[in-house]
Amino acid sequence: MKNSISRRDWFKSTLALTAGMTITPALVNSLMAAPVSDAERAYFGLSKLNGAKVRLNSNENPYGPSEKAKKAVVQSLTMGNRYAFNEMEELKKLVAAKEGVDPSFILFGAGSGELLCQTGIAYGLEGGRVLSAYPTFPLLMNYAQMMNAAWDKVDLNEKLEFDYEKLLSAINTDTRLVFSCNPNNPTGTVVNIDTVKSFSEEASKKTLVYADEAYIEFLEPAQQKSMVSLVESVPNLIVSKTFSKIYGLAGLRVGYIVAHPDVLKKVGMYGDTISVSQTAIAAAKASLGDEDFMKMTREKNAVARKVLTDYLERKKIFYSKSVTNVLLFPAPMDGKTILSKLEERGYLIRVWDYQEKEWCRVSIGTVDEMKGFVKAFDEVTA
Numbered sequence: 001m002k003n004s005i006s007r008r009d010w011f012k013s014t015l016a017l018t019a020g021m022t023i024t025p026a027l028v029n030s031l032m033a034a035p036v037s038d039a040e041r042a043y044f045g046l047s048k049l050n051g052a053k054v055r056l057n058s059n060e061n062p063y064g065p066s067e068k069a070k071k072a073v074v075q076s077l078t079m080g081n082r083y084a085f086n087e088m089e090e091l092k093k094l095v096a097a098k099e100g101v102d103p104s105f106i107l108f109g110a111g112s113g114e115l116l117c118q119t120g121i122a123y124g125l126e127g128g129r130v131l132s133a134y135p136t137f138p139l140l141m142n143y144a145q146m147m148n149a150a151w152d153k154v155d156l157n158e159k160l161e162f163d164y165e166k167l168l169s170a171i172n173t174d175t176r177l178v179f180s181c182n183p184n185n186p187t188g189t190v191v192n193i194d195t196v197k198s199f200s201e202e203a204s205k206k207t208l209v210y211a212d213e214a215y216i217e218f219l220e221p222a223q224q225k226s227m228v229s230l231v232e233s234v235p236n237l238i239v240s241k242t243f244s245k246i247y248g249l250a251g252l253r254v255g256y257i258v259a260h261p262d263v264l265k266k267v268g269m270y271g272d273t274i275s276v277s278q279t280a281i282a283a284a285k286a287s288l289g290d291e292d293f294m295k296m297t298r299e300k301n302a303v304a305r306k307v308l309t310d311y312l313e314r315k316k317i318f319y320s321k322s323v324t325n326v327l328l329f330p331a332p333m334d335g336k337t338i339l340s341k342l343e344e345r346g347y348l349i350r351v352w353d354y355q356e357k358e359w360c361r362v363s364i365g366t367v368d369e370m371k372g373f374v375k376a377f378d379e380v381t382a
């Protein structure tokens with residue numbers, strides 16, 4: 001099967017890593033939330049994945065962590081000998097106040113990715129099916145498949161947006177969970193909040209809804225209307241957020257989900273009680289609600305994104321109308337060549353397979369990085 005990874009591959013690749021062996025396609029699968037194209041499978045088996053490269057392949061924030069976060073991390077080191085039980089509770093209270101829910105509705109993980117994995121395990125073990133639009137961030141569905149579930153996918157609409165009407169009608173009696181990602185990765189597109197809200201209300205009557213909001217803070221503050229407002233009245237809903245994107249803490253690993261305590265109990269069973277480190281908690285606390293840093297990131301990201309979209313317009317290449325730090329467009333030549341020639345010039349991107357075609361997924365770096373990328377991409381595809 002093209003987009004799946006087996007548990008055997010996972011363990012084999014983990015062993016290969018610890019034994020210092022070469023990078024295999026299976027290892028790449030496990031490292032990168034599963035490659036989503038044949039081009040990546042073929043290419044990353046050969047790539048060294050190191051060196052001074054411009055990383056436009058993981059939707060990271062090139063401006064983070066903030067100065068406040070860095071200072072807090074240094075200060076937190078003196079507590080590095082202590083489990084962070086108290087600090088975790090403090091962060092939980094701050095996040096609960098920000099989200100307007102009781103702290104019992106919050107569960108933290110080492111990145112929201114850990115919680116996506118745990119949710120995939122918890123619901124995948126029940127068998128049945130998990131449902132999402134595709135392409136989207138596949139981690140939860142990959143884990144559900146590794147357990148016992150099948151993954152049903154519906155296409156995006158012609159504008160490369162999540163099609164919530166189609167998604168709702170694809171729910172059947174075997175659907176254990178439906179995954180919504182708004183704004184979506186790899187497209188960066190956002191769907192009107194009222195549409196997602198009524199979808200979540202309707203779908204949650206039939207199955208669990210997982211609303212991934214990893215990129216919500218890229219929207220202007222007045223538009224950041226989270227599904228969290230539904231959580232207390234809708235017991236069948238999980239909303240996830242992360243400090244990895246707008247806050248620029250991807251390498252420190254902290255994210256959380258908001259859901260009814262019974263749901264958190266079920267998901268929490270498959271993780272450690274405390275997987276978030278003192279340093280990550282300190283950085284998250286210092287970053288939470290740092291409007292200046294978020295505003296700076298949003299503004300610089302929009303300018304840098306325009307460098308890329310202006311280029312795509314000039315070349316008449318169709319692209320997803322991203323509001324975040326990633327966008328998707330059809331690969332103008334074969335994906336493996338694009339990956340290798342760009343890497344030779346110092347740029348890393350991703351290639352995804354969708355509808356029998358290859359697509360370039362490019363994260364937004366700084367303005368200078370995007371100018372350099374556009375030049376390199378133009379040479380490679382000339």
Ligand SMILES: Cc1ncc(COP(=O)(O)O)c(C=O)c1O
Pocket residue numbers: 058059110111112113114137181184185212214215241242243244250254255
């Ligand atoms: C939609 C989405 N959700 C979740 C994640 C996981 O991020 P993290 O584990 O760093 O919180 C990502 C990472 O790229 C993502 O794109």
